[in-house]
Each structure stands twice: as structure tokens, then as C-alpha cells.
Amino acid sequence: MLDVTDKKILNILSKDARAPLKQIGNECNMSPTAVHLRVKKLEEQKIITGSKSVIDTYLLGYQTQSFIGIYFNKANIYRKVSQALYKIDEVVECNYTTGNFSLLVKVICKDNKHLTEVLSNKIQTIDGVARTETFICLEQTFTREIEF
Structure with missing residues (x-):
């Protein structure tokens, strides 16, 4: 269901939900637009259900x-x-x-x-x-x- 790129995107977002698409794209060797489409797909599949801020x-x-x-x-x-x-x-x-x-x-x-x-x-x-x-x-x- 998930390929290596999807997993890499999930790992990046789990550490920093506000990571810029450009940064994720650089780490995954893809354009920010392609990252955006992947994230949108993961949201539609309910694999990503939101993001959060970590408050001390x-x-x-x-x-x-x-x-x-x-x-x-x-x-x-x-x-x-x-x-x-x-x-x-x-x-x-x-x-x-x-x-x-x-x-x-x-x-x-x-x-x-x-x-x-x-x-x-x-x-x-x-x-x-x-x-x-x-x-x-x-x-x-x-x-x-x-x-x-």
C-alpha cells in the first residue's frame, strides 16, 4: 500500500508536522508539488489524519x-x-x-x-x-x- 517514498514522507512529518514541502522534496528527491500530491493522497486514505503542535x-x-x-x-x-x-x-x-x-x-x-x-x-x-x-x-x- 505504501512505497518507500510515502514512508519517508511520513517519517519526516512525524518528526516535524510543519516541515516545508521543499525540504521534504529535497530529502525525497522530488518536487514540492509531487510531495503535496503524495501528502494529499495520504490524507485521503486517512493515513494522515491531522497534525499537531507539541506544547511544553x-x-x-x-x-x-x-x-x-x-x-x-x-x-x-x-x-x-x-x-x-x-x-x-x-x-x-x-x-x-x-x-x-x-x-x-x-x-x-x-x-x-x-x-x-x-x-x-x-x-x-x-x-x-x-x-x-x-x-x-x-x-x-x-x-x-x-x-x-
Whole structure:
């Protein structure tokens, strides 16, 4: 489905979504117009579904990042709980998992007091949440997209 050039374009864009078409073209030995057509095709195929800016939340005062394992009191409430979690601004990622937890969510808060409020007043009050287990992140060593 994807050729070597498509994969190279995806790798470049995954590192810098604002990379100029000319730069991508130089790295792929093609014109900016040809790159534009390739990117448009990847968007039409839903392989590229958007772009994003990486924001340093720590510099904006959100200095506590945590991962919270959520246990359900019933097995069939995944969608309902996920929808409720989506409404909580501090929850930035939600994953349905195997293992001990039903869900594993990533939460970003200003500090530990803010995290306590989010846990006590928002997450743990969701109907169907039996209990939670919280892991505070001391440092995010790196984050990246997979290479193709």
C-alpha cells in the first residue's frame, strides 16, 4: 500500500508536522508539488489524519503528569466510562487495556493538589469506576512516533 517514498514522507512529518514541502522534496528527491500530491493522497486514505503542535505543558504550569489505572465494577461499561473521561480536560489520553486495569489514562495537572482534586472529584465519581491506582511520572524521558 505504501512505497518507500510515502514512508519517508511520513517519517519526516512525524518528526516535524510543519516541515516545508521543499525540504521534504529535497530529502525525497522530488518536487514540492509531487510531495503535496503524495501528502494529499495520504490524507485521503486517512493515513494522515491531522497534525499537531507539541506544547511544553510544564512551562505553562502543568507540572504533574501521571498515569492512572482504572478498575471497573462491571465489565461492560468501557464506552460509558471512556465518554465520561473524555469530558475531563486533564485526561489527555485513554487506553483500553488487558491486565489488571480496565483503562489506563494519562493525566496532566498543575500540581499534586490539582491531581488529588481531579481524582477525587472527577475520575472516581464516574459511575462504574470501582477504584484507581495512580503512578506519578517523575520525568518523561522521551516520546516519539514509530518509524516506517
